[in-house]
Amino acid sequence: MHSSTAERHARFRLLRERSPVHFDADIGGWCITRYDDVLRVLDLDSGAPQPLPKRAITHALKLTRPVITLATLELLDADDVTFAHSLAATAAEAFTLAHGVEAFAATALETTRAFLTNALAALQEHPDQATLLRTDPSTTRDAVEELLRFDTPIPVAPARRTPVPVVLSGRTVEAGEVLVPLVAAANRCSVRFPGGDRLDLRRKPVGVLSACPTSTALARVTGEIALVKRLRAVAR
Template identity: 35%
Template sequence: MERIDLEEYGDRLRRDPHAVYAELRERGPVHRVRPPGADEDYTSWLVVGFEEARAALADPRLSKDGSKVDVRFLDEDLIGPNMLTVDPPQHTRLRGLVARAFTMRRVERLRPRVQQITDDLLDEMLPAGRADLIGSLAYPLPITVICELLGVPEIDRDEFRKLSSESVAPTDSESETAAIVGLAAYLTELIEDKRRSGPSDDLLGDLIRTTAEDGDRLSAEELRGMAFLLLVAGHETTVNLIANGVLALLTHPDQLAALRADMGLLDGAIEEMLRYDGPVQTATFRHATEPLEIGGVRIERGEHVMVGLSAAQRDGDRYAAPDRFDIRRDPRGHIAFGHGIHFCLGAPLARLEGGTAIGSLLRRAPALALDAHPDDWLPGLLMRGPRTLAVRW
């Protein structure tokens, strides 16, 4: 199969990936590609069809552990293993230990605090009449929540934002390496501080103390890996959920009007936002541990597979009029949070924060409108979102 060089799409892939993915779906559900920024001879597979993507996400022959096919990534070496980089039985063990501390009950207890943080941010933002929504609300809300949940000192949060953003949407390989090195050092020190300071009621403290029935506990490397995953995934995705969701509403005035007229539609609107322009564009790499077929295409052992979440969720074979943003649509079964054993553990928290932020914003800013269309989008294929979102009211 001919290899498609995604680099050749240029800035179009960053600004409007959905149009590019529509062209690819017309040619088939699976493609050999060179991702943007990859070495000239590098090849991966990109899955763009919905049924094929859903099946790939749950296929045990597609491993998240690169070491099984002699592949190592910098973050795994420096940060440590986490639930996105291992397979069962190690994944089952890690998820079980984390799930003991990160429960639905714990998330639900956060609801009043999430509302309070949102209200405080809006109190500060609204008198100005215009703002960058990401800097004023979409970023500070989830980073405050996840830092309080984990027990990260407030003084560290600005620097952490820079490191986190570079690690998931790097501008170049040198910046990515520096960010991961910096995060590894930061998290190591944070965990040691937690150990020295004794018992605390935050999630990281619980993870340090959590013990399974058989006495199993997280190692130092596993703690660092899980702290990395929870901190980075725990806010980067929600930033983009809020930003992309508000942008979708402001560019579809009929849907915005419908939601304003009936805020009971909010939960369904959040699900449609996740389907229409979700925060994660492409799932992290999977590696074929044996030959297999996806969408009639043969994948050889050792080859890398990217599952295009954004691409799959605009598949017309799964959703009627997939490019239409429709808050009354039933988008159940979307894969914005993944599928299978790696389904996002933080999905309930993301939904809580997204619904609280967008609902509160609409209630308190009845004249909300775009001040300028975003023209600077996150690089790479992992995350999907604008760097800034100028709004007025």
């Protein structure tokens, strides 16, 4: 695992264990790291664009799939960085055109690019898991969900402000305070995901959290289409 990623998750683990509702003076708000707490905070209004309805996302993804497939095949000989960045750009553009809502364009690009970059790095660092995915495509959906959980592409969701006092992990945060949901920390919470610091593509994780469900839907489908093809091309 890249040192910066490993260090980030080491800090997250320390916060989950010792100070799950932690005030950070530099950001002027409370960092929230445990799964149940983050889930509760995500229900608060952040002021960001609301996720698209599931029907709209499904329709947009249906139109986008052929574009992602073609781009994947065209990029198989590229290096990992070019593959991730170019495929993400193509997927985000097609997705934005399909649903016609510009509000998610930048986030769709950022999320998909980060997911592909993180996933390829994790698979390179865990060759046994890469072999599993390459040789058993039936694991693809669970594998993509596990990769989203293991190294969440957008680690911090937009901050929320408490409309009323809220109790998180036994601490009362007063109304008007800023809450920063660290979704990447929550996705490794061992209470929700036992052995959360371990990558296990057979895990079948349920309830993986994301900073933006709309853009994560695009990242998920892109991974389902592209990762096995990429692994098989590299193995040739």
